[in-house]
Amino acid sequence: MLTSRPLILISNDDGVTAKGINELVRMLHQSNDIIVMAPDSPRSGSAAAITSQTFVNYSHVHHEKGVEIYQCSGTPVDCIKLALDTVVPRIPDLIIGGINHGDNSAVNVHYSGTIGIVLEGCMKGIPSIGFSVCDHNPDADFSHTIPYIQRITQETLHHGLPKGICLNVNFPTNPPYKGIKICRQTIGRWEQEWCKCKNPRSNEDLYWLTGNFTNYEPEKQDNDKWALEQGYVAITPTQIDMTAYSIMEELHKWKLD
Amino acid sequence: MLTSRPLILISNDDGVTAKGINELVRMLHQSNDIIVMAPDSPRSGSAAAITSQTFVNYSHVHHEKGVEIYQCSGTPVDCIKLALDTVVPRIPDLIIGGINHGDNSAVNVHYSGTIGIVLEGCMKGIPSIGFSVCDHNPDADFSHTIPYIQRITQETLHHGLPKGICLNVNFPTNPPYKGIKICRQTIGRWEQEWCKCKNPRSNEDLYWLTGNFTNYEPEKQDNDKWALEQGYVAITPTQIDMTAYSIMEELHKWKLD
Numbered sequence: 001m002l003t004s005r006p007l008i009l010i011s012n013d014d015g016v017t018a019k020g021i022n023e024l025v026r027m028l029h030q031s032n033d034i035i036v037m038a039p040d041s042p043r044s045g046s047a048a049a050i051t052s053q054t055f056v057n058y059s060h061v062h063h064e065k066g067v068e069i070y071q072c073s074g075t076p077v078d079c080i081k082l083a084l085d086t087v088v089p090r091i092p093d094l095i096i097g098g099i100n101h102g103d104n105s106a107v108n109v110h111y112s113g114t115i116g117i118v119l120e121g122c123m124k125g126i127p128s129i130g131f132s133v134c135d136h137n138p139d140a141d142f143s144h145t146i147p148y149i150q151r152i153t154q155e156t157l158h159h160g161l162p163k164g165i166c167l168n169v170n171f172p173t174n175p176p177y178k179g180i181k182i183c184r185q186t187i188g189r190w191e192q193e194w195c196k197c198k199n200p201r202s203n204e205d206l207y208w209l210t211g212n213f214t215n216y217e218p219e220k221q222d223n224d225k226w227a228l229e230q231g232y233v234a235i236t237p238t239q240i241d242m243t244a245y246s247i248m249e250e251l252h253k254w255k256l257d
Numbered sequence: 258m259l260t261s262r263p264l265i266l267i268s269n270d271d272g273v274t275a276k277g278i279n280e281l282v283r284m285l286h287q288s289n290d291i292i293v294m295a296p297d298s299p300r301s302g303s304a305a306a307i308t309s310q311t312f313v314n315y316s317h318v319h320h321e322k323g324v325e326i327y328q329c330s331g332t333p334v335d336c337i338k339l340a341l342d343t344v345v346p347r348i349p350d351l352i353i354g355g356i357n358h359g360d361n362s363a364v365n366v367h368y369s370g371t372i373g374i375v376l377e378g379c380m381k382g383i384p385s386i387g388f389s390v391c392d393h394n395p396d397a398d399f400s401h402t403i404p405y406i407q408r409i410t411q412e413t414l415h416h417g418l419p420k421g422i423c424l425n426v427n428f429p430t431n432p433p434y435k436g437i438k439i440c441r442q443t444i445g446r447w448e449q450e451w452c453k454c455k456n457p458r459s460n461e462d463l464y465w466l467t468g469n470f471t472n473y474e475p476e477k478q479d480n481d482k483w484a485l486e487q488g489y490v491a492i493t494p495t496q497i498d499m500t501a502y503s504i505m506e507e508l509h510k511w512k513l514d
Contacts, residue, residue, distance in 0.1 A: 045306055049304040049368070050368050055454065057462060075306075085450060110497070111334070162501075189381060206312035207312055207343075241444070251494060252439055256437045
């Protein structure tokens with residue numbers, strides 16, 4: 001593998017055969033060396049989960065000039081951890097999660113395996129980006145994302161990112177896109193989350209996770225949901241430090257000791 | 258169930274039979290009504306993962322005065338989501354994750370199923386606390402945590418917590434504890450994370466997740482790792498908003514459009 005070109009480590013949570021990750025490799029492999037280590041099956045909603053109760057393993061599934069693709073039995077975060085300790089010839093210049101089939105804006109950052117990848121890369125001190133399109137279709141059209149992904153990748157390789165900060169990039173449902181907005185994470189929550197069904201054999205109740213997202217600040221024009229609804233590509237810079245500094249003084253007044 | 262007493266919804270990631278969660282119920286049930294919905298098996302390292310590829314179900318496993326215990330086939334976050342939509346008679350006054358067998362300070366917040374529970378409760382607008390002891394022993398001694406957990410729970414019920422903020426409480430390995438410190442999340446990362454073994458039947462390489470935590474700021478006296486090492490109970494207020502506001506101005510200077 002050429003070492004003069006940037007090395008990008010890619011994973012996703014839709015699995016190694018998903019269209020999104022394979023389109024991403026196609027968009028980036030001409031200017032970069034690529035290593036993919038992705039889950040061997042869909043792992044949507046994995047967050048930053050790690051495999052703690054059993055082992056994981058991996059295998060090599062594809063080689064072409066400048067592109068090596070591996071699949072792993074573990075979670076998206078396992079994939080990054082394992083790739084960094086096994087298959088990379090050197091520390092990657094960039095880690096990318098995606099392209100995810102589905103929206104990772106707002107509080108979805110907490111559930112998203114794509115963002116788990118990005119947080120893991122960031123914790124390892126490597127600039128990291130998540131790309132997601134607001135379209136769950138397995139055959140989603142990613143063609144309009146190409147110039148954006150190439151430019152955001154290029155600029156991130158050029159500027160780097162401060163320690164502890166990564167980028168969460170979401171594309172609206174319908175192209176053409178109006179441009180880019182730098183956003184903050186929308187405040188809101190999921191509601192009516194369960195679809196109750198019956199096991200037709202045992203008559204037992206089964207629950208499938210679904211739900212509707214309620215945006216608590218639909219009028220605000222600086223958050224990622226607003227940008228997406230207006231047709232902009234939303235870049236939400238995201239940080240590892242989750243400390244709620246704003247309440248520290250107040251907590252000192254509580255009768256805790 | 259009495260409605261004049263506070264209602265606390267409890268889950269964990271060590272599973273419904275773990276000592277930690279059952280000790281927690283014992284500590285709190287005299288002053289509060291308790292509903293437990295916990296995973297039917299260990300789910301350590303689940304983060305805020307949700308079950309997206311299949312259904313989940315739950316069953317009632319124990320009843321005593323003021324205490325109802327359910328087990329669920331899903332992740333810790335599924336447990337909270339499902340309990341809120343099925344078994345609770347009203348919105349709980351508090352959600353607790355724990356007591357976790359193991360340290361959830363520093364970047365462990367991102368991997369922890371216990372913290373997944375707490376973030377989920379917080380996203381639902383309910384004051385939420387995670388309790389963890391820095392001791393993985395399944396038979397860990399929780400007796401020294403009792404006065405602290407009762408007081409922190411009482412104070413949180415009394416004061417409430419601002420929207421989007423929850424508490425991550427960690428107890429040091431060795432009691433007696435020196436008191437409480439309000440902390441920020443320690444900066445550091447896990448390294449040497451994989452233990453490579455052989456499948457004795459196929460000779461295939463297998464990887465078990467392990468690792469050592471490297472603290473990047475061991476000299477700082479305001480973070481949770483420092484507090485725990487000094488013998489203090491560490492309370493790290495934690496927030497849902499992960500936006501990296503500090504880099505937003507800089508990103509506007511990038512050539513993205």
